[in-house]
Amino acid sequence: MADFYKSLDNSRDVVNTRTLLHEAIPLTGSIVSGTYVVHSTNTAENIKNYSHGMFTSIYDYPYLSSSANHIFDITVGVSPQSGIYSSVTTQQSKKKNIYNQMAQVLMGYDHTGSILQFDEDGNVLAGGNKIKECFFLNFSRLLVKDEIKKGSFELELGTVPVHTLEGNQTFGTRIKITDYSGSDGYFVNSPVGEYGVLYATGSEGKNGLKANQYFACGLLFYQAGIAVLSGSVFNDENLGGILSGSEAITPSHTGLNAMSMSADDNSVNDNFTAILTGSEVSGAASNILNRIYNIQFNNTVELNSTIYYCRANHNEFNYSTNPTYLSGSKIRVKTTSTDTPVSYITTVGLYNDNNELMGVGKLSEPLKKTPDTEFTIRARLDY
Numbered sequence: 001m002a003d004f005y006k007s008l009d010n011s012r013d014v015v016n017t018r019t020l021l022h023e024a025i026p027l028t029g030s031i032v033s034g035t036y037v038v039h040s041t042n043t044a045e046n047i048k049n050y051s052h053g054m055f056t057s058i059y060d061y062p063y064l065s066s067s068a069n070h071i072f073d074i075t076v077g078v079s080p081q082s083g084i085y086s087s088v089t090t091q092q093s094k095k096k097n098i099y100n101q102m103a104q105v106l107m108g109y110d111h112t113g114s115i116l117q118f119d120e121d122g123n124v125l126a127g128g129n130k131i132k133e134c135f136f137l138n139f140s141r142l143l144v145k146d147e148i149k150k151g152s153f154e155l156e157l158g159t160v161p162v163h164t165l166e167g168n169q170t171f172g173t174r175i176k177i178t179d180y181s182g183s184d185g186y187f188v189n190s191p192v193g194e195y196g197v198l199y200a201t202g203s204e205g206k207n208g209l210k211a212n213q214y215f216a217c218g219l220l221f222y223q224a225g226i227a228v229l230s231g232s233v234f235n236d237e238n239l240g241g242i243l244s245g246s247e248a249i250t251p252s253h254t255g256l257n258a259m260s261m262s263a264d265d266n267s268v269n270d271n272f273t274a275i276l277t278g279s280e281v282s283g284a285a286s287n288i289l290n291r292i293y294n295i296q297f298n299n300t301v302e303l304n305s306t307i308y309y310c311r312a313n314h315n316e317f318n319y320s321t322n323p324t325y326l327s328g329s330k331i332r333v334k335t336t337s338t339d340t341p342v343s344y345i346t347t348v349g350l351y352n353d354n355n356e357l358m359g360v361g362k363l364s365e366p367l368k369k370t371p372d373t374e375f376t377i378r379a380r381l382d383y
Contacts (some may be wrong), residue, residue: 004317004321005351005355006310006311006316008308008309008310012309013308013309013310013311014306014307014308014309015306015307015309016304016305016306016307017304017305017306017307018302018303018304018305019302019303019304019305020300020301020302020303021300021301021303022149022152022298022299022300022301023145023298023299023301024296024298025143025296025297025298025299026294026295026296027071027072027294027295027296028293028294029171029292029293029294031046031060031071032058032071032289032292032295033047033058033289033290033292036061036062045062045063045064046058046059046060046061046062046063046068047059047063047286047289048063049282053091053094053280053281053282054075054094054098054281055073055074055075055098055138055281055285056073056074056075056281056282056285056286056289057070057072057073058070058071058072058073058074058289059071069140069142070140070142071139071140071143072137072138072139072140072143073136073137073138074135074136074137074138074285074288074289075098075135075136075138075281075285076095076098076133076134076135076136076276076281076284076285076288077095077096077098077099077100077102077133077134077135077136078092078095078096078099078132078133078276078277079096079099079100079103079117079130079132079133080096080099080100081117081130081132082132082133083132084133084273084276084277087277088276088277088278089277089278090277090278090279090280091280091281094281095276095281098136098281099132099134100115102136102226102228103115103116103117103118105191105192105224106118106190106191106192106195106219106221106224106226106228107119107124107190107191108190108191117130117131117132118130118131118132118134118219118228119131119219120197120216120217120230121197121216122187122195122196122197122219123187124189129216131218131219131228131230133230133231133273133276134218134228134229134230134231135229135231135284135285135288136226136227136228136229137155137226137227137229137295138225138226139225139226139227140225141225143225143299144225144299145299145300145301146223146299146300146301146302147193147194147222147223147225147299147300147302148220148222148225148297148298148299148300149222149297149298149299149300150179150182150186150194150196150222151179151180151181151182151196152179152182152296152297152298153178153179153182153198153220153227153296153297154176154177154178154294154295154296154297155176155177155178155198155227155229155292155294155295156171156174156175156176156177156292156293156294156295157174157175157177157233157234157291157292157293158171158172158173158174158291158292158293159173159174159175159243159291160172160173171293174202174293175200175201175202175233175243176200176201176202177198177199177200177217177218177229177233178198178199178201179196179197179198179199179220180199180214181196181197181199182196182197182220182222185197186222190221192221192223192224193221193222193223193224194221194222194223195219195220195221195222196219196220196222197216197218197219197220198216198217198218198219198220198227198228198229199214199215199216199217200214200215200217200233200242201213201214201215215232215242217229217230217232217233217242218230218233231272231273231276234271234272234288234291235271235272235273236271239271239273241272272287275287303382304382304383305380305381305382305383306380306381306383307378307379307380307381308350308378308379308380308381309376309377309378310348310376310377310378310379311374311375311376311377312345312369312374312375312376312377313374314371314372314373314374315371317343317345317369318341318342318343318369318370318371319331319341319343320343320344325343340370340371340372341370341371342368342369342370343368343369344366344367344368344369345363345366345367345369345375345377346362346363346366346367347360347361347362347363348360348361348363348377348379349361350379359379359381361377361379363377
C-alpha cells in the first residue's frame with residue numbers, strides 16, 4: 001500500500017479514446033439454403049423452424065451440431081393498415097403481431113401513443129410511403145458485434161420469375177440492395193439507435209427493375225443488426241413493387257421451395273403478395289431464403305480506452321516505502337550518506353478518491369529513478 005498519493009489532472013493526465021475495429025462478414029446463398037440440403041427429403045439441416053411459427057433460424061452448420069453458430073433469423077409481417085391485411089388467410093394475427101412488435105421496438109410511438117410504421121425514406125414526420133408488408137432479417141450478435149458498419153451492407157436477390165433448384169437459373173437475374181448512403185445519410189430518430197435507407201438497383205443480367213436506378217426498399221438498423229425489406233422487392237410494379245412485369249418473382253412450389261397455397265396443390269407459381277397472404281411465416285421465409293444470392297457487410301467492435309499519464313518528476317518517487325529498502329535504518333542502495341537516492345519503479349497503482357486501490361499495472365522491467373531523471377508511465381484501460 002502506498003504512503004504517498006499523487007493526484008491526476010483530468011484535463012492533462014487523463015485521455016479517453018475510441019477505436020472502431022471492423023471485420024468483413026460474407027454469407028453466401030449456398031450457406032443460407034444450399035450447402036446442407038438433404039435432397040431425399042428436400043430439407044436443409046441448417047435451417048430450423050419452430051412450433052410457434054413466428055420465425056425461422058439459419059445456422060452456418062446443421063443446427064443439431066455442437067459446432068453450429070446462429071447466423072440470423074428471418075420472418076415476415078403485415079401491418080393492420082396494409083391493403084392486403086384483410087386478405088391474409090393464414091396466421092393473420094401472428095403476421096400482424098410480428099409487424100407491430102418490430103415496429104414498436106425499431107420505430108417507436110407517435111405523440112398519440114400509436115405505433116409508428118416503417119417509413120420508406122426514413123423521414124417519419126414528412127409522411128410519405130410506408131412499408132406495410134415486409135420481411136425482417138435479424139442478424140446474430142455474434143456477427144454484428146456492436147453494429148453494422150454504415151455503407152457496407154449488400155444483399156443480392158435472384159429475380160428469375162420461376163424458382164428452380166439450379167442456382168445458375170435462379171440467380172441469372174439479380175437485384176442488389178445496399179445502404180450506399182448510410183455513411184453520411186443515416187437517421188437517429190429510432191429507439192434502438194441509428195438506421196439508414198436500403199436501396200435496390202440492378203446487379204446481374206436484366207436488372208428486373210422498372211428503370212436502371214435506385215429504389216428505396218427498406219431500412220437497416222445498424223446497432224440492432226436488423227434489416228427491414230419491403231415486399232416490393234419481390235413484386236411486379238402493377239402490384240406496387242419495383243420489378244418489371246417480365247421479371248416479377250413467382251416462386252415455384254416445388255422441391256426445396258415447397259410452399260403450397262392449399263394442402264393438395266404444390267404446383268402453383270405465386271407472387272409475393274399471394275405467398276404473404278396465404279402461406280405460413282415459415283413457408284414465406286423458405287421462399288425468401290432460396291432467393292438470397294449473397295449477403296455481406298462489415299461489423300464493428302467499439303474499443304473504448306482511458307489512458308492515464310502517470311508522471312514521476314525529478315523530485316518524486318526517489319525513495320521507496322518498501323521495508324526492504326532499509327537495513328539498520330540505512331538505505332540499502334546508498335553506501336555513504338551523501339550518495340544520490342535511488343529507487344526502482346516496478347508497479348503503478350491507480351486509486352479512487354478514497355485512496356482505495358482499483359487497478360495495478362506491472363512494468364516489464366524495473367525503472368531506475370534518481371533525482372536527475374523523470375518518467376511518464378502510460379497506463380491504458382480498455383473496455
